[in-house]
Each structure stands twice: as C-alpha cells, then as structure tokens.
Amino acid sequence: MASLQSIKGRMxxxxxxxxxxxxxxxxxxxxxxxxxxxxxxxRPFFQTVQETIHSIMCQTKGxxxxxxxxxxxxxxxxIVLASDLGLCGGYNANVCKLALQEMQLKDNKSLVTIxxxxxxxxxxxxxxxxxxxxxxxxxxxxxxxVEIAQNAIEDYKKGKTGxxxxxxxxFESVIVHEPxxxxxxxxxxEEFSLESKGQCSLMNYDPSPEAVLDYVIPKYITSVIYGGxxxxxxxxxxxxxxxMSAATDNAEEMIEDLSIQYNRARQDAITxxxxxxxxxxxxxx
Numbered sequence: 001m002a003s004l005q006s007i008k009g010r011m012x013x014x015x016x017x018x019x020x021x022x023x024x025x026x027x028x029x030x031x032x033x034x035x036x037x038x039x040x041x042x043r044p045f046f047q048t049v050q051e052t053i054h055s056i057m058c059q060t061k062g063x064x065x066x067x068x069x070x071x072x073x074x075x076x077x078x079i080v081l082a083s084d085l086g087l088c089g090g091y092n093a094n095v096c097k098l099a100l101q102e103m104q105l106k107d108n109k110s111l112v113t114i115x116x117x118x119x120x121x122x123x124x125x126x127x128x129x130x131x132x133x134x135x136x137x138x139x140x141x142x143x144x145x146v147e148i149a150q151n152a153i154e155d156y157k158k159g160k161t162g163x164x165x166x167x168x169x170x171f172e173s174v175i176v177h178e179p180x181x182x183x184x185x186x187x188x189x190e191e192f193s194l195e196s197k198g199q200c201s202l203m204n205y206d207p208s209p210e211a212v213l214d215y216v217i218p219k220y221i222t223s224v225i226y227g228g229x230x231x232x233x234x235x236x237x238x239x240x241x242x243x244m245s246a247a248t249d250n251a252e253e254m255i256e257d258l259s260i261q262y263n264r265a266r267q268d269a270i271t272x273x274x275x276x277x278x279x280x281x282x283x284x285x
Contacts, residue, residue, distance in 0.1 A: 004269065007262045011255055018251035024087065025244035028237045031138065032174070035234035039171055042230050046223045052216050053187070056209045065210050066157065067217045068187045073162030075108040077130075077152060079184075081168040081228060082118035083137045083236045091169065091239035092117040095179040095232075099167040100125070102181055110161065112148070114229070138233055145226035149184075153218055156185045168228035169235040175242060177235035182228070184221050 080099040082092045096118055103109055110130045113119045115137040122129060131151070136144050152164045164185040170178045 004262065004265050007258055007265060011258045011262065014251050014254050014258070018248055018255070021244045021247040021251065025241055025248060028241040028244060032234060032237035032241055035230065035237050036171075038230045039234050042223070042227045046227045049216060049220045049223050053213070053220055056213055056216070065187075065213050065217075067153075067185060067213065070186050071156065071159055071162055073159050075110070075161045076103075076106045076163045076165060077110050077112065077155060077161040078103055079112045079148065079152065079164070079166045079225070080114065080118045080122070081137070081166070081232050082113070082115040082121070083232075084116045084134055085138070085240075086117065087243060088236055088240040089243040091177060091236055092121065094177075095167060095169050096121040098179040098181060102165065102167070103127075112151075114148075136229070137236060140226065140229035140233055142222075142226050145222050145229060149218060149222040149225050152184060153221065161185075166225060166228055169232045170228075171231040171234040171238065174238045177239055180228075182224060184224060187217060187220075 078099055080096065082095055086092070092115075099118075100122075103111070111122060111127055112131040112133070113122060113129050114133045116134050119129060119132050119134070133144070133148070152161075155161045156164060163183065166182045166184050168180060168182075170180045172178055
C-alpha cells in the first residue's frame with residue numbers, strides 16, 4: 001500500500017487540478033452566455049437573406065447567375081473552422097474529421113483553416129494549407145467573415161476553384177453540438193426549393209433578379225460564415241464547459257477514493273504501532 005505521505009501528496013495535486021478545472025468551467029459558462037446571445041442575434045439576419053434568395057429562386061425559373069451555375073472547374077476549397085484552444089472534449093476532432101472525410105472525396109482541393117487546432121490537425125496529416133486564420137475562434141467579428149467570404153468569392157469568379165465548402169459546428173443546445181458542412185458556391189437551388197421553404201411571395205425585382213442575386217448572394221455567403229463562426233464559438237464554450245465539469249467531478253471522485261485509501265493506511269499504521277507497543281510490553285515482562 002502507498003505511504004501516507006505519497007497519498008496526501010496525490011490528494012493535494014488533484015485538488016489543485018480540480019480548482020483549475022472548476023475555474024475554467026466558470027469562465028466557459030460566462031463566455032457561453034455571451035456566445036448564445038450572439039447566436040440569437042445573428043439567426044434572424046441569416047434567415048431574412050435566405051428567404052430573399054428563396055423568393056427569387058422560387059419565382060424565376062431557369063435563372064442564370066455565375067454563383068448558381070457551376071463554373072466547371074475541377075477544384076474545391078474547404079474552409080474549416082475549429083478552435084484556437086483545447087480542453088473542449090471532442091469538439092475539434094469531430095469537425096476536423098468531418099472535413100477530412102469530405103476532402104478525401106476530392107482529388108483537387110485547397111484548404112483554409114480557422115483556429116490553431118484545425119491548422120494542427122491538418123498539418124499533422126501533411127495537408128497543404130493555403131490560408132491560416134488564428135485568434136478569432138472565441139470572439140469572431142463580422143469583418144472576419146467579410147474577408148473570408150470575399151476571398152472565396154474572388155477565387156470562384158477567377159476560376160481558381162469550382163466549389164467552396166464551409167465546415168463548422170452548429171450549436172443545437174448547451175450539450176449538443178453538431179459538425180456540419182455547407183456548400184457556399186455554387187449555390188444549390190435545391191436548398192431554396194419551394195417544398196423546403198413554403199410558398200413564393202409575389203415580388204418584382206429591379207433591374208433584374210440576377211442583379212439582385214449579385215448583391216444578395218455575397219451577403220448570404222458572408223452571413224453563413226459569420227453565423228457558423230458564432231455558432232462554433234458557442235459550441236466551443238459549451239464543449240469546454242462540459243469537459244471541465246466532467247474533469248472537476250472526476251477529480252472529486254479521485255479525492256474521495258484517495259481519502260479512503262489514506263484513512264485505511266493511517267488505521268493500518270496505528271494498528272501496527274499498537275501491536276509493536278504491546279509486543280514490546282510483553283517482552284519486558
């Protein structure tokens with residue numbers, strides 16, 4: 001059995017770790033509250049832009065627009081969003097594995113990573129990364145999404161890529177976070193079909209539906225990226241909160257087990273001392 005000193009040392013070490021994980025849990029909880037508020041704020045804008053595109057697609061059959069019709073380029077761009085920090089359970093691994101699974105289906109591809117963990121994941125697997133963005137995973141701003149969207153749109157217009165995919169984590173609830181992949185370009189008309197969005201609204205577009213789409217689609221792409229960044233930030237904090245809460249609970253269980261071991265070892269030591277005293281007394285008779 002381990003000595004009393006070694007058990008006490010382990011208990012002290014685990015208790016220090018428990019204090020750290022508990023503090024990180026509290027920090028993640030506070031950040032999660034702010035991130036959830038951002039999610040609620042961004043969803044209405046995204047839905048409005050999406051409904052506008054649906055209305056145009058629904059009313060105008062056979063619409064011709066470069067963002068809707070494939071440019072026939074055999075190349076795909078993947079924008080993968082993970083976190084800058086770890087200690088958030090399987091959050092990073094899940095989204096990166098989904099991206100890897102989709103990327104393996106493409107022969108020609110390029111990769112844009114957002115977050116240090118995404119960069120580390122793909123560098124470890126010897127992927128060439130065309131652009132690395134770090135330091136924004138916990139607190140994304142709209143300007144970050146604008147820059148990423150503009151680069152993707154320019155590459156598509158110039159024929160450098162034939163499809164753009166965005167991989168992020170959707171925030172469903174505090175404990176449910178679902179990795180998702182969205183095709184940003186070319187726009188998939190089926191995603192805005194009548195069956196999935198309801199009846200068409202009767203509207204006229206001036207000067208033309210194509211001109212309106214030329215303005216709205218970049219806004220849609222930007223809003224999808226920003227919405228994904230905000231939802232991923234909330235998912236990251238939710239995952240970290242759950243991981244730190246579980247780590248704190250595990251530390252408490254370990255301390256309880258060690259306390260039992262410590263008390264047993266102490267009782268054995270006392271019993272041994274009493275036996276030695278009694279044995280010494282008997283020997284002196």
